[in-house]
Amino acid sequence: MAQALAAKPACDLDEAAIGELRNALRGALLQPGDAGYGEACSIWNGMIARRPALVARVSGAADVVACVNFARENGLPLSIRGGGHGIAGAALCDGGLMIDMSLRRGVRVEPGRRIVRADAGATWGDVDHESQPLGLVVPGGIVSNTGVAGFTIGGGFGWTSRKCCYAADNLVSVDIVTTDGERRHASETENADLFWALRGGGGNFGAVTSFEFRAHRHGPQALCGMVVYPMAQARAVAHQFRQVTATAADELCCLLILRIAPPAPFLPKELHGTPIAAIAACWNGDPAAGQDALRALKTFGKPVADTITVKPFIAHQTMLDSGQPFGRRYYWKSDFFADMSERLIDAIVEHAERITSPHSAALFMHLGGAPARLGPDLNAVGFRTAQYVLNVQAAWENPQEDRRHIEWAREYWAATHPFSTGAAYINFMTEDEGDARVRAAYADEVYARLREVKAKFD
Numbered sequence: 001m002a003q004a005l006a007a008k009p010a011c012d013l014d015e016a017a018i019g020e021l022r023n024a025l026r027g028a029l030l031q032p033g034d035a036g037y038g039e040a041c042s043i044w045n046g047m048i049a050r051r052p053a054l055v056a057r058v059s060g061a062a063d064v065v066a067c068v069n070f071a072r073e074n075g076l077p078l079s080i081r082g083g084g085h086g087i088a089g090a091a092l093c094d095g096g097l098m099i100d101m102s103l104r105r106g107v108r109v110e111p112g113r114r115i116v117r118a119d120a121g122a123t124w125g126d127v128d129h130e131s132q133p134l135g136l137v138v139p140g141g142i143v144s145n146t147g148v149a150g151f152t153i154g155g156g157f158g159w160t161s162r163k164c165c166y167a168a169d170n171l172v173s174v175d176i177v178t179t180d181g182e183r184r185h186a187s188e189t190e191n192a193d194l195f196w197a198l199r200g201g202g203g204n205f206g207a208v209t210s211f212e213f214r215a216h217r218h219g220p221q222a223l224c225g226m227v228v229y230p231m232a233q234a235r236a237v238a239h240q241f242r243q244v245t246a247t248a249a250d251e252l253c254c255l256l257i258l259r260i261a262p263p264a265p266f267l268p269k270e271l272h273g274t275p276i277a278a279i280a281a282c283w284n285g286d287p288a289a290g291q292d293a294l295r296a297l298k299t300f301g302k303p304v305a306d307t308i309t310v311k312p313f314i315a316h317q318t319m320l321d322s323g324q325p326f327g328r329r330y331y332w333k334s335d336f337f338a339d340m341s342e343r344l345i346d347a348i349v350e351h352a353e354r355i356t357s358p359h360s361a362a363l364f365m366h367l368g369g370a371p372a373r374l375g376p377d378l379n380a381v382g383f384r385t386a387q388y389v390l391n392v393q394a395a396w397e398n399p400q401e402d403r404r405h406i407e408w409a410r411e412y413w414a415a416t417h418p419f420s421t422g423a424a425y426i427n428f429m430t431e432d433e434g435d436a437r438v439r440a441a442y443a444d445e446v447y448a449r450l451r452e453v454k455a456k457f458d
Contacts, residue, residue: 013074018054024066027059027103040100041092043081044145046327047402048089048431052079052098061175061183061209064099068207069181071097080207083123083147087332088431090150090203099207101149109134114215115172120208122148124158128314137218137313139164142255142365144318145326149208154427155200155381157389159224159282159317162369163250164216168199168381169371172214178206178457197453199379201442202426205457223287224280224316225308226257227297228267231275234258234349240300241279241364242340245388250369251285252293258352259361262323266307273358277349281308282316324395328359331394331406333413334428335420336367336386344419348390351412356405359395362412364388380450382442383423390416391428 022029030037031054040055053076056067071078077096084091084102092098101121107130108117116131116138124140127148131137139161141151148167156167164170173187174195184206186195197205229237241256248254257278261271281297283290287310298308337344352362371384383389394409396402424433424440439447 013053013076017074021054021056021066021070024070025056025058025063027057027063030055030057040081040098040102042327043084043086043089043091044324044326045087045089045330047329047331048092050089050092050094052093053095054097055100056097057100057103059104061177064177064207064209065181065183067097067099068177068179072179072181080120080149080203082120082149083145083151084326085123085143085146086150086427087330088429088433090431101209104209107131109136109215111136114217116213116215118148118211118213120149120210124148124151125318128317131215132220132312132314135217135219136215137164138170138213138215139167140317142317143320143324144314145321145324148211150203151427152211153198153201153203153208155383155425156427157365157367157371159253160216160218160284161371162248162253162367163284164218165371165374166200166381166384167213168379169374170214170216171195171199172212174198174208174212175210176206176208180457193453194457197380197450200381200426201379201450201453205454218284219313221287221310222282222284222313222316223290223294223308223310224282224313225306225311226266226278226280226319227300227303227308228261228271228276228278228305229301229303231258231277231353233301234277234352235345236301237277237279238340238345238349238364240297241366242345244279244296245366248366248369249293251283251290253282253284253369254297254366255280256348256364257361258348258355258364260355260358262358264319264322266319267305271304275353275355276304277352280319282313323359323361329396329399329402329405331409332428332430333392333409334425335390335413335417336383336423336425337388337390337420339387341419344416347415347419351392351408351415354408354411356408357394357396357401359397360405360408361393361395363391363393365391376443380442380446382446383425386421386423389425389428390420392416
């Protein structure tokens with residue numbers, strides 16, 4: 001969207017023009033120095049230092065239309081903040097106009113139809129808060145303060161995706177304001193080409209103001225948790241992870257975690273600050289039916305912690321939140337894999353042992369399952385046949401340490417990339433990724449079709 005509307009260089013605006021926009025909005029229009037401007041520009045990744053000239057804290061779709069038209073008519077870059085959780089920091093633009101959706105976090109559930117509607121500023125925590133008491137779930141991320149909007153438009157997978165498919169696969173319709181300032185509804189029967197692109201094609205087709213999802217039966221109680229071992233056993237843990245995931249039912253999702261143990265309440269205090277290898281798991285079905293499937297995890301070796309039990313699914317969904325606070329400095333590198341070879345396991349463990357920050361982690365998640373069996377033409381999701389995804393997450397506090405931690409992530413990726421499928425995930429790309437990596441997120445025919453849709457609605 002920012003690229004679509006930055007047709008000419010950003011220009012200085014006079015107060016009269018700014019005043020006209022302010023009068024057209026029901027929400028607040030903020031400039032640097034105004035109360036609330038700093039809060040609006042504070043996003044999850046503290047590495048991003050861009051600052052917009054104007055921030056519109058929109059109250060509804062009419063405000064969004066006014067902002068899109070204003071940016072187009074004045075040649076301003078336009079960015080959109082949903083949850084503000086994207087690693088690349090696309091919510092912020094320099095010297096342009098940011099549409100801030102973060103105050104629009106409404107979620108409405110129709111339990112009889114298993115439909116969930118979410119405003120563009122909602123997070124997955126907001127969705128779970130409304131849907132889980134009704135025993136419903138929409139496949140969201142593994143960190144609950146992730147925004148619904150960017151996550152879904154990029155594809156989106158999490159604990160329930162192996163059975164329930166990706167967030168984009170469960171999207172029923174959207175309301176969107178396109179670059180011409182028109183409000184449109186997109187679904188399989190209305191603006192179908194735009195709807196196809198919005199399910200996995202990234203956020204460059206307009207400003208989505210609301211999402212309608214198909215929900216699934218899950219929770220509010222679920223069999224989930226993690227088993228934790230010392231890093232010295234990481235290779236054995238990785239082998240067990242490979243063995244379990246090789247034959248796992250769609251209901252089981254596993255995540256291999258290599259990091260320094262955080263001071264989490266579910267970990268023994270003597271583990272805090274020590275290197276660990278863990279397998280987090282979630283059974284998406286009747287907890288009683290999942291006991292046998294998770295027994296292979298619970299009986300392997302001698303874990304120093306085992307939290308796998310029946311608990312509120314929301315407790316599992318928020319388990320990793322404390323390790324992903326807003327404002328910390330983050331840098332990610334990622335890849336998809338068809339399998340776990342011995343050489344890949346060696347590289348994963350070796351570079352995890354070289355970790356440079358107590359906040360960093362390597363996450364290796366099992367994918368496959370139901371999404372891999374859907375047709376490739378369903379939507380623009382470009383990675384559904386991958387079996388695993390590695391996300392190398394460098395995270396730290398001190399800007400003076402940037403180079404050290406970024407180099408750790410890059411070296412990790414360089415060592416594991418030769419074993420990957422070569423495909424990329426748009427939601428895991430940092431702002432320094434080049435065009436080649438963007439192209440790697442989509443097959444050639446999908447990329448060509450995305451360009452056609454953009455040309456039609458841009």
